[in-house]
Amino acid sequence: MxxxxxxxxxxxxxxxxxxxxxxxxxxxxxxxxxxxxxxxxxxxxxxxxxxxxxxxxxxxxxxxxxxxxQQNMSVDTHFYPLGSCTMKYNPKRNERAAAMPGFNEVHPYQPEETIQGMLEMLYELQEILNEISGLDACCLQPAAGAHGELTALLVAAAYFKDRDFKDRGEHRTKVLVPDNAHGTNPASAAMAGFDTVTVKTNPDGGVCMEDFRAKLDSDIAVFMITNPNTVGIFESNMQELADEVHAHGGLIYLDGANMNAILGITRPGDWGRAGTGGADMQHYNPHKTFSGPHGGGGPGAGPICVVEKLAPYLPAPMVVKKETGYSLDYDRPKAMGRVRAFFGNTGVLLRAYCYLRTHGPEGLKEVSENAVLNANYLLAKVKHFLPVPQGGRCMHEFVASASKLKSERGISAMDIAKRLLDYGYHAPTVYFPMTVKEAIMVEPTETESKETLDAFAETLFRITEEEAELLHDAPHTTTISRPNEVQAARNPCLSCR
Amino acid sequence: MPYIYNTPEDQQAMLAAIGAASIDELFESIPDELKLNRALDIPPALGELELEQHVRELAGKNLHAGNAVSFLGGGSYDHFIPAAVDAIAGRSEFYTSYTPYQAEVSQGNLQAMFEFQSMITRMTGLEIANSSLYDGGSATAEGVLMAIDTTRRRGQVVVAGTLHPEYRETIETYLHNLGVEVVTIGPENGTIPVSAITSAMNDQTACVVLQHPNFFGALEEAQAIATAAHNAGALVVGVFDPISLGLLHRPGDWGADIAVAEGQSLGTAMSYGGPVLGILACGKKLARRLPGRIVGQTTDRRGKPCYVLTMQTREQHIRREKSTSNVCTNQALFALRATIYLSLLGPGGLRDTADLCLRKSRYLAKRLTSAGRFEMAFDAPTFKEFVVRDKENNVEELISAAASQGLLAGVPLGRWYPELADCFLVCVTEKRTKAEMDRLVEFLEIGAATTNTDELVAARI
Structure with a gap:
């Protein structure tokens, strides 16, 4: 065929x-x-x-x-339990909206009076994102999650320069990042001109408070935290972390990659002790949490929300509502500069808006409840044959380990991932976070059925019972077998001559 | 909820398997005092039909290139998109797939990206392209970071004042905390004098950033400027319009070491400026400093040729704070659209498109400036955009009045260039017809003779 x-x-x-x-x-x-x-x-x-x-x-x-x-797997054709990536169903109604010429064929430099519907949608989205995060001001400009991280860190830098440097000549240089954070966190910190300080985590994935306190001093600019963390656990010391960072004059940045677990349940802005505030800034990944299709690697978007005191530093323009209608506010004297051309990834933001309007407050909460239910159900089925070091419960995802299989039978996380492809499942994320040996990171999302989860767990079990040789050479039924990555990197052939 | 399968019975069965009494129990790791304990204050849920009616109403409030005639450019363009681009790129297997980390089930995406990279190398005349970045602005900033990293010159970068103003601002943002100065060379008569570049160079200049054709649509003395940069030991970051390459020299041919572009023209909708397509290409010796994902050809275990993401040790998920960039998500879907678009056009179609842009924009420029009110602001030859000066210095009002007649007449330049507050940027793509251009001229001429809005409306064309 x-x-x-x-x-x-x-x-x-x-x-x-x-x-x-x-x-x-x-x-x-x-x-x-x-x-x-x-x-x-x-x-x-x-x-x-x-x-x-x-x-x-x-x-x-x-x-x-x-x-x-036809040589690709996709969400529309296969189950994609890809940890950290929230590969949920991409609603078709959002696509129809995004394809409307009234959005799709609008030029970024049209006069404001000709784009009132566009600005209204973007303004409402800003408000909804602020409410979900418990924060005060929203910037829709960043093009992806990592771009949002970079933007927020530059906002923090502008804030400190304006406040501390002017008042006391202090210069905050450090960004603290847990060792199990996404690689984008330290990379964004470096791009923003900060020194990255890695903080150890405990076996449960939570921040090691001892190491955190040893590294926390008045040089801290930002503590970047992913919560729920990358092993799928809610950070048990969140309030202490927020309080201590704030006490040292630093800011808390929430990597919002895992927002799918907590929509309408808890808000990052509320994560401090009463009255002291929690996260000061966060990004969203609308292409994960709010169902934007991934398109083989992009587009995404990376809107950020911040507390009031950081709002003046957000890049221009922002959408504002006036008596005469919606308008773009460029008059932001303290704003850091823009991070791209034009307003933002509006097409992705529109899909997120449609998703949010389709769900409403109850619907969003149900999304997180079912995402967490599905993950825990799969965890309960899997942990008997594939140990999950972080324990018996999880949020929206969990990290199993093939470490025992590896030492006893030579079967690696990669072998299991590749063999799953033969059975018609996309592989989970493997070897991330690096703090878990032979990590297999599973995130089912809320849009999968119990039947799919049952079948997946059964397949996973069957694979762990298969001959090691068969797994080492998997996949067997796909277009190609495992590619020679060493050869690809050593003698790069990157275009057709 | 529309996308959740779990019935109440399923939920009970699942909770039993978990050993939990309720869904709430699954959230008990979150301290009670951190819980919201109220409904989010956001609008109530809409059904599909209501959503459709709502967004249709919002969309209906916008003017767009479908219900108005657009002469807007400045980095986002109303070029024609063949139907096959939508048909192919809309396929679920492309549209809803993830980043091709699992090469065995992603050969379609990987091969298409390899073809994209190949086309971009042929378009730019440079040896290597990555598989996309966010947009033209951030791609330019990434190109500048590459140049700084490669040359190890951290003193300054020299940026042409005729580079897209939002690209310039993006460069300044990216460099703000890195201690590298951005020196902007002001234009003279719409282009950058070679002598100004030469005198701005020093031994700590990492690169010169030049857009050609520039933001005003004008051709720069690109080759001479590149030579001036190279003579001072700096690299050249060349910003190009992919459509212009149907006629003009490729950036690699005029001396760019790193070529970047906004690729929206290649089959992607304007969509109010995003999501679009950042393009970045460079010479072979800069390969290891490239940001973003790259696809390479290799063989599988059975010796079969195949494609795979490669050179990943540059990237954030491996190298963390030492990576070449923090980029993770890219614009793969639009790289695919560009690949389909360029396949459909081929060399002949690209040349014809560029040729039509050139001829039609010359026609409109000639007609607009033959009336008394308008003149060409600059003398340099232009490709598909040009700057018009309104001798009556009433640009904002004129643009607004035109919009009320369904004519998106141009982009006012005063926001970025105060000295050009009496000027606007006009763009003509292959889509504009003679009738549309004549209508614009007719309106602007009437506008020139009339100051009363009622009369303008009465004179509706």
Whole structure:
């Protein structure tokens, strides 16, 4: 059934003279009597020929790419228990909304009076995100979660510069990051010009308070925390962490990757002791929590919410509501600069808005309740044959370990992941967090049925009973077997010559 | 809830298997005092039909390139998107898949990304491209960081004042806390004089950032500027318009070491500026400093050629604070759209598109400036955009009045260039027809003769 001809590289399908698109004839008279480009543009700026793109027809293009598509797993076709990635169902109604020309064909520099519907949607989204986080001001500009991290850290830097540096000449240089955090956290801190200080975590994934206190001093700018953490546990010392960071004049940043566990249940802004405040800033991953499709790696969006005192430093523009209508506020003298061109990833934000409006307060809470129920159910089924070091309960995801299988039978987390592909399941996240040996990180999400979870657990069990040799060489039924990654990295072939 | 399968019976059975009495019990690790204990104060849930009616109403309040005639550019363009782009990219297997970390079940995405990288190398004349970044602005900033890292010159970067103002601001933001100065070279008559670049260079200049054609649509003396930068030991970050490459020299050919672009023109909707497509390419010796994901060709265990994410030791999930960038999520779907778009157009289609943009924009420029009120602001040759000066210095009102007639006439420049407050940027893509351009000219001429809004409305074309 596999079509090997049409899935050759598109360049190999090229035949001179073929075309998939024909442009209309020019309908304007040639100004100034010119007849080709060299009559209007300097000859030394012109290329001899256009780039060597493939020459193919529309049917060929369609058959090529549709055949390629069939070599992918996707949420619409398979269960994707990919820990940390929240691969939930992507509602079709959101796609229809995003495809409306009234959103899709709007130019970023249109006059405000011509985009009132767009601005209204964005304003309402800002308000909803503030309420979910328990924070005060929202910036929709960042293009992805990591971009939101970077933006928030630059906001923090601008705040400290304005406040501490001016008043006391203090210069805060450190960002504390737990050792089981996503790699984007320390990478964003470095990009924002901070020194990263790694804080140890306990076996349950929680922050090691002793190490935290040893590293906490008045140089701290920001403590970045993921909560629920990357092993799927709610941080038991959250209030102490928030209080102590605040007592040292630092800020708490919440990596919002795991918001799917806590919507309408607890709010990051409320995580301090009464009256002292919790998280000061957080990002959302609308392409995870609020169901934006991943598109093979993107687009995402990374809106951030912050407490009142940080609001003046958010990049311009923000959407504001006035008596005369909605407007873009550029008059923000303390704002750090923009982190990209144009307003933000509006198309992704619109899908998030649709998702939030579809759920309402009760619906969002049900999302988290069922995400946590599904994860705990799967955990209960799996832990008997695949140990889960962090214990008996979890939030929206858990991290099992193949460590015992590895030492006893030589079966690795990677073997299990690859064998799952044969059975029609996307692999869980493996080898993350690095603090768990042979980690297998499972996040079922709320949009999977009990029947799917039962079948997945049964398959996982069956795999642990299979011959080690069979697993080492898995997958056996996919388009390709395991790729030689060493060769790919050592002798990079990154484009078709 | 529409997307949850668990029935109350399922929930009870699952709780029993877990050994929990209630769903609330599953949340007992969260201290009670941290719980919200009230409903979120957000609007109530809408059904699908109500949602559709609501968003349709919101969409109906917006003018857009479908119900208005758009002459807006400045980095986001109303180019034609063939139907096959939507049909293919809308397939669930592309649309709802994750980042292709599991290569065995992602060969479709990986091969398409490899084809994208290959097309970008052919478009730019450089050897290596990554598989996308967020947008043109952040891609430019990443290119600058690469140049600083490569040259180990941390004194300054020299940025053309004719670079997109929001790209310039993004560079400044990215460099703000890194101790590298951003020196902006002001334009003269709409372009950057080579001599100004030469005199701005010193032995700590990491790079020169040049957009060609520039933000004003004008062609720079790109090759001479690149030479001036190279003579001072700096790299060149070249910002290009992919459509212009149907006619113009590729950035690698005029001397760019790192080429970056906004790729929205290549088959992606404007969508109010995002999500769009950041493109970044460079020479081979800079490969290990590239940000973002890269796909490479290799073989599988049975010797079969295949594709895989590679050179991951540059990336944040391996290298953490020592990575080349914090980028994780990218814009894969739009890289796919660009690959489909460029496959459909081919070299001939790209050349024809560029040629139509050039001819039509020349036609409109000629007609607009033949009336008394408007003149071309600059003398340099332009590609598909040009800057018009309103001698009556009433740009904002004119643009607003035009919008009320369904004409998105141009982008006022005063916000970024106070000295150009009497100017606006006009863009003409291959989609604009003679009738549409004539209508714009007619309206602007009437607008020139009329100051009364009622009369403007009465004169509706």
């Amino acid at each position: 596999k079509n090997t001809h049409d899935t050759k590289l598109i360049f190999e399908l090229s035949k001179p003279g073929c075309r998939g698109a024909v442009l209309p004839a020019c309908d304007v008279p040639s100004p100034d009597g010119g007849c080709d480009a060299s009559d209007w543009l300097p000859a030394d700026a012109l290329a001899d020929a256009p780039p060597a793109l493939p020459e193919v027809t529309e049917p060929q293009v369609v058959r090529h790419f549709v055949n390629l598509s």
